[in-house]
Amino acid sequence: MQPVLVLVECDGAEGAVCVSGYRLLGMARRLGSPVAVVRRPVEPRVIAALGRYGATRVCVVEDMAEPAVGTAGAGGARGVASTAVAVHAISELAWQMSAAAVLVPSDREGREIAARVAVRLGSGIVTDAVDVFADPDGPVTVQEVCGGAYRVESVVRGTAPVITVACGSAAPAPAPAEAIAEPAVELMRVTLPEADRRVRVVARTRKPDRRPSVAAASVVVAGGRGVGSAEGFALVEKVADALGAAVGGTHAAADLGWCPHDALIGQTGAIVHPRLYIACGISGSVHHRAGIQHAATIVAIDRDPTAPIFRIADVGVVGDLHEVLPALLEELARRRNPAATEAI
Amino acid sequence: MKLVVLVKHVPDETVDRPLTDGVFADDLTVDREALTCRLGEPDEYAVEQAMRIARRRMDVQICVVTMGPPGAARALVRALALGADEAVHVVDDALHGSDAQATSLVLAAAVRRIGFDLVLCGTASTDSGMSVVPAMVAERLGVPVACEADAVWAGEDEVVVRRDAGPTTDDIALTLPAVVSVTERVGEPRYPAYRSVVEARGKVVRTWSLADLRIRPDEVGLGASATVVRSVTPYAGQGPALIVRGDARDAAERLASYLSEHQLI
Numbered sequence: 289m290q291p292v293l294v295l296v297e298c299d300g301a302e303g304a305v306c307v308s309g310y311r312l313l314g315m316a317r318r319l320g321s322p323v324a325v326v327r328r329p330v331e332p333r334v335i336a337a338l339g340r341y342g343a344t345r346v347c348v349v350e351d352m353a354e355p356a357v358g359t360a361g362a363g364g365a366r367g368v369a370s371t372a373v374a375v376h377a378i379s380e381l382a383w384q385m386s387a388a389a390v391l392v393p394s395d396r397e398g399r400e401i402a403a404r405v406a407v408r409l410g411s412g413i414v415t416d417a418v419d420v421f422a423d424p425d426g427p428v429t430v431q432e433v434c435g436g437a438y439r440v441e442s443v444v445r446g447t448a449p450v451i452t453v454a455c456g457s458a459a460p461a462p463a464p465a466e467a468i469a470e471p472a473v474e475l476m477r478v479t480l481p482e483a484d485r486r487v488r489v490v491a492r493t494r495k496p497d498r499r500p501s502v503a504a505a506s507v508v509v510a511g512g513r514g515v516g517s518a519e520g521f522a523l524v525e526k527v528a529d530a531l532g533a534a535v536g537g538t539h540a541a542a543d544l545g546w547c548p549h550d551a552l553i554g555q556t557g558a559i560v561h562p563r564l565y566i567a568c569g570i571s572g573s574v575h576h577r578a579g580i581q582h583a584a585t586i587v588a589i590d591r592d593p594t595a596p597i598f599r600i601a602d603v604g605v606v607g608d609l610h611e612v613l614p615a616l617l618e619e620l621a622r623r624r625n626p627a628a629t630e631a632i
Numbered sequence: 633m634k635l636v637v638l639v640k641h642v643p644d645e646t647v648d649r650p651l652t653d654g655v656f657a658d659d660l661t662v663d664r665e666a667l668t669c670r671l672g673e674p675d676e677y678a679v680e681q682a683m684r685i686a687r688r689r690m691d692v693q694i695c696v697v698t699m700g701p702p703g704a705a706r707a708l709v710r711a712l713a714l715g716a717d718e719a720v721h722v723v724d725d726a727l728h729g730s731d732a733q734a735t736s737l738v739l740a741a742a743v744r745r746i747g748f749d750l751v752l753c754g755t756a757s758t759d760s761g762m763s764v765v766p767a768m769v770a771e772r773l774g775v776p777v778a779c780e781a782d783a784v785w786a787g788e789d790e791v792v793v794r795r796d797a798g799p800t801t802d803d804i805a806l807t808l809p810a811v812v813s814v815t816e817r818v819g820e821p822r823y824p825a826y827r828s829v830v831e832a833r834g835k836v837v838r839t840w841s842l843a844d845l846r847i848r849p850d851e852v853g854l855g856a857s858a859t860v861v862r863s864v865t866p867y868a869g870q871g872p873a874l875i876v877r878g879d880a881r882d883a884a885e886r887l888a889s890y891l892s893e894h895q896l897i
Contacts (some may be wrong), residue, residue, distance in 0.1 A: 340762065395895075404767055404771040406772040407736065407772055410733075411858065412858020415761075433760075441862045441863045449858065486775075486807040487806050492803070504817050603890055604874070606875060606877045610886075615885075619887075623892065
């Protein structure tokens, strides 16, 4: 079977593999024999875990100039050079092994790596695949387009297609027991050319613990008149803190003094551009909708199923927010609990 | 300082709901003739960002570039009204159905021909939304790239961008020339004054063909595309709106699942 390169992130607690890595290995098994590419030294238990999900080889890639210091270190503390390291390593390995495909997670860094590797290899690129399977004509990818209204199946031609896989597309499944073998571990040292050192981090600030401002936040939780009281609004703030989000309010909430006036979202207030906008007890007046139409995903929680906010929402929850929000907080806490995620 | 902004003429989602028939042509490409198109919204933010850099310096020249059918020139006129100085339209029949590789090849060739200090673009187009073209163009030009910048400061020989990196906010410096893609958080685009809309008609839109860029027609278009679309099926599994009703605990669990599936939490 031809090797399939998989970029595996090991940014979890104590260098554990991210769930996306297992998911990608599962998909890679359908196309060939998965080769995991990791960018930090890994412990034997991590290698064993990668093996359980089907990795036949593990390539540990290191930058010659800045060898990684141990496995400690918080997730996300990598320099920008590691993007270039991944690009070099994957292009080199794909060429050496004549890989059947390259799978990377579909996040900002993954997309950049995929784009640059595809140019170097001159191969096809598919982004945000929700499913991948083998076919006599070549790997077939499934994508969702037009907001999930259509599913597009396409065959990828040429050598070593680069595929970014949408997160949450499939649940990771361990490989069948008979297929599991201890993966071979290789160390690869990459020397970056000077050109790749023209990008550098000049400042890295930990995000302040206080909430971000609504206009610049990537997640916003907002409350309206339906919240009912200032005490009820504290619930909205709790959900925002759980998501690391900014707190916003409608005209009504701001006028009633539940939230400060600079958190007002709408035509006369802030126009927001978050990835996720959660509207709690907001009916969705024209004034308010003008401020949130740029939000990528809108979630509305309201008692009234005929509220106009449901017409523009991607997800609507019809129910009393005083019950739904505490349940959501519990659910979020449960999902964050490391004991619950360790089982995966 | 020469700024080049890459823009795209995309279907206007506020006019045509993409759920009706007629989004796809017979060859399964997006049928742009049948849809109302406009300058992509993320591109407006990139043009605006170029304008903000231009306001702080005397020597800035902003050139907008697009690749697309003849109708795409309207996107360029809009960008000129928003403040760009000149425009380049790469148009050729052979370009129909080009994929990301071909698009980046053409745009990189056009940018190289124009000459540049900084290339700005939106994070992703609103139609295909692959958001890989900025990095591909940078790789072809051999210059550094920073994608999804939330703020941009242009200096004499470097550009500093700020971006969200999970638990931290990073300031990243790139040596010019460079490519930067900006998010919608960089700042609202201005509403063009009537005067600038009129003036935009007098600005130059240059039209280049593939031959001008020395690209062979067989390197681009549907034939050179690395992916062959096999089928496009309406997918009923997830409508535009998922409505959750019932018990609060159950609703919260489904909401949390949706959010984590879509990588929102």
